[in-house]
Amino acid sequence: MSAVSMQEFLEKLPKAELHVHLEGTLEADLKIRLAERNNHPLKSSTAEDIRRGYVYHDLPSFLALYYEGVELLQTEQDFYDLCYAYLAKVAQQNVLYTEIFFDPQLHIRRGLDFGTVIRGFNAAQEDAERDFGIRSNLILCFIREMSAKSADETFTQAFPYLERPDRSRIIGVGLDSDEMGNPPAKFAKTFARAKAMGLHLTMHCDLDQENTHEHIRQALQDLGSERLDHGLNVLEKPELITMAREKGVTFTICPSPNDVIRPGRSRQDIRDMLAAGLKITINSDDPGYMQSVYMTESLAKAQAAADLTPEELIQISRNAFEAAWISDAERGTYLAALQDFAQTYRVVAPA
Numbered sequence: 001m002s003a004v005s006m007q008e009f010l011e012k013l014p015k016a017e018l019h020v021h022l023e024g025t026l027e028a029d030l031k032i033r034l035a036e037r038n039n040h041p042l043k044s045s046t047a048e049d050i051r052r053g054y055v056y057h058d059l060p061s062f063l064a065l066y067y068e069g070v071e072l073l074q075t076e077q078d079f080y081d082l083c084y085a086y087l088a089k090v091a092q093q094n095v096l097y098t099e100i101f102f103d104p105q106l107h108i109r110r111g112l113d114f115g116t117v118i119r120g121f122n123a124a125q126e127d128a129e130r131d132f133g134i135r136s137n138l139i140l141c142f143i144r145e146m147s148a149k150s151a152d153e154t155f156t157q158a159f160p161y162l163e164r165p166d167r168s169r170i171i172g173v174g175l176d177s178d179e180m181g182n183p184p185a186k187f188a189k190t191f192a193r194a195k196a197m198g199l200h201l202t203m204h205c206d207l208d209q210e211n212t213h214e215h216i217r218q219a220l221q222d223l224g225s226e227r228l229d230h231g232l233n234v235l236e237k238p239e240l241i242t243m244a245r246e247k248g249v250t251f252t253i254c255p256s257p258n259d260v261i262r263p264g265r266s267r268q269d270i271r272d273m274l275a276a277g278l279k280i281t282i283n284s285d286d287p288g289y290m291q292s293v294y295m296t297e298s299l300a301k302a303q304a305a306a307d308l309t310p311e312e313l314i315q316i317s318r319n320a321f322e323a324a325w326i327s328d329a330e331r332g333t334y335l336a337a338l339q340d341f342a343q344t345y346r347v348v349a350p351a
């Protein structure tokens with residue numbers, strides 16, 4: 001056994017990330033490079049100024065910043081650079097595997113081709129795997145404030161890529177952005193098409209949204225979502241807790257945005273989820289816009305807030321590998337690495 005500090009334990013822990021938006025990993029310095037490359041004027045000229053402008057207090061004010069950043073992504077090379085930067089960053093944090101959300105509608109509506117986006121991502125995924133050993137897949141997200149028709153048309157446009165997940169690495173579909181008035185049921189048809197093709201399903205049920213309990217119910221019961229992204233409001237309804245437990249749903253919790261939307265509630269939220277016997281994972285969400293809090297930092301936040309023990313942290317990491325949409329052979333490799341880690345490292349308090 002090797003004695004390490006909690007910080008070192010968190011750094012070395014083998015990890016999988018299941019809730020990160022690629023467009024949300026756009027760091028201020030890459031924004032500046034893209035703006036120069038594409039001749040796109042920026043309001044701020046330094047990375048520090050850009051980051052100072054990241055002030056938000058709820059989902060719509062966050063999305064306004066996010067959509068502004070998306071405009072900078074123009075070419076296949078831009079999408080490559082975005083994806084490679086994220087993968088290089090988290091590979092250093094011992095993330096062995098990641099399932100990454102992306103929002104094709106935000107690019108298609110600006111006149112870009114689906115292929116431009118996906119070719120850039122796929123090339124970066126291949127190169128990052130070669131350079132760092134990190135494996136990754138993609139989850140195509142629908143923008144919930146856009147129409148059901150737009151989601152379905154995007155699905156049709158993506159069809160050739162969805163048919164070949166071995167090439168495109170798109171293994172599932174998700175649902176994100178502004179939840180108010182946009183329940184999962186709005187997209188039932190497109191999710192049914194995805195499910196019929198053998199794609200995996202997940203949906204955001206963001207914190208403290210209007211009709212959140214009905215949205216969670218629809219996602220789990222009517223649409224058959226395999227995971228819930230955020231979904232903490234499940235705690236307020238015993239019948240939803242039971243449903244989530246029975247269906248073996250995994251929750252992708254993100255401490256960084258939660259701290260903004262529910263300040264001071266992290267400890268109780270995490271402890272209540274664990275006490276309810278629900279499977280949770282810890283993830284970053286949009287680290288480019290959230291003080292560069294990636295996986296290790298997100299786990300450190302959760303650990304500090306809820307006094308998570310080394311055993312609980314290993315279980316949280318195990319939950320992520322178990323909920324990942326990969327082959328059993330690949331999963332076995334990651335779980336063996338985690339097992340090795342658990343037998344090698346022991347946390348000691350600093351002297």
Ligand SMILES: [Zn+2]
Nearest residue numbers: 176204229285
């Ligand atoms: Zn999210």
